[in-house]
Amino acid sequence: MRTLISSKLLTHILLLLFSAIMFYPVLWWIGASFKSNTELSSPAIFPSILQWNNFSDGWVALPKYTFTYFYINSLELTLSTTILTVISSSLVAFGFGRLNFPLKKLWFSLLLLTIMLPSQVTLIPQYAMFHKFNWINTYLPFIVPSAMGGAFFIFLLIQFIRGIPGELDESAKIDGCTWFGIYWRIIMPLMKPALITVMIFSFLWHWEDYFGPLIYLNSVDKFTVPLALRMFIDTQSAVSWGQVLAMSLLSIIPQVLLFFAAQRYFVEGIATSGLKG
Numbered sequence: 001m002r003t004l005i006s007s008k009l010l011t012h013i014l015l016l017l018f019s020a021i022m023f024y025p026v027l028w029w030i031g032a033s034f035k036s037n038t039e040l041s042s043p044a045i046f047p048s049i050l051q052w053n054n055f056s057d058g059w060v061a062l063p064k065y066t067f068t069y070f071y072i073n074s075l076e077l078t079l080s081t082t083i084l085t086v087i088s089s090s091l092v093a094f095g096f097g098r099l100n101f102p103l104k105k106l107w108f109s110l111l112l113l114t115i116m117l118p119s120q121v122t123l124i125p126q127y128a129m130f131h132k133f134n135w136i137n138t139y140l141p142f143i144v145p146s147a148m149g150g151a152f153f154i155f156l157l158i159q160f161i162r163g164i165p166g167e168l169d170e171s172a173k174i175d176g177c178t179w180f181g182i183y184w185r186i187i188m189p190l191m192k193p194a195l196i197t198v199m200i201f202s203f204l205w206h207w208e209d210y211f212g213p214l215i216y217l218n219s220v221d222k223f224t225v226p227l228a229l230r231m232f233i234d235t236q237s238a239v240s241w242g243q244v245l246a247m248s249l250l251s252i253i254p255q256v257l258l259f260f261a262a263q264r265y266f267v268e269g270i271a272t273s274g275l276k277g
């Protein structure tokens with residue numbers, strides 16, 4: 001009995017130590033947002049004097065624009081792309097999961113191939129196409145592709161739809177429901193955990209996207225939060241790293257709030273959509 005207790009105690013101590021080592025960079029990041037430049041080289045988590053002005057000064061540090069402006073840009077772009085991605089991906093997934101149409105297996109194979117295709121391969125053709133459409137320096141290169149669905153999200157939702165009994169479709173058709181009615185009234189409500197999973201992934205990826213806005217956006221008034229953070233560094237000869245870290249800390253608040261608000265549905269969606277084990 002004593003051996004068992006000692007073994008469990010040792011295991012918990014090791015896990016706590018390992019957790020502390022893994023979580024230390026996050027704690028240092030939080031503490032560094034309250035530090036001055038002279039204290040940033042210290043491995044201590046918290047400074048001797050808390051520099052609360054890092055947040056207020058950092059918020060208005062950029063010329064002509066405050067971070068409120070960039071937050072609004074990021075929210076507009078992220079929410080629009082997320083909503084379109086969820087709707088379009090669920091509609092395409094319903095087609096693959098429930099309907100029969102010519103060359104269905106071929107189209108599904110092509111869908112899977114697009115998941116394996118690196119985005120760098122299509123970057124130059126996409127940029128050339130969007131340039132011909134006069135979409136450069138607009139949000140259309142992000143919004144329009146989102147309306148076509150995402151291959152990974154479509155695949156995830158297909159796996160979830162296949163777990164929904166087909167007898168529900170038959171009952172709905174007997175009652176005179178159309179295929180779109182089945183999708184909207186039956187499948188969509190049952191897909192709630194998977195849809196929230198798609199929403200979380202899409203929001204996180206679009207919110208923290210730096211490379212896409214860097215390629216397609218030229219005007220500062222259209223910049224998102226990641227670009228604003230980079231511009232924050234470029235616009236000062238002596239960078240106030242405490243302000244940069246403070247703004248980067250504030251930039252993750254929407255992601256953290258969304259994840260914890262929808263955590264239960266996120267775990268359920270992952271567990272029931274064929275991505276477990």
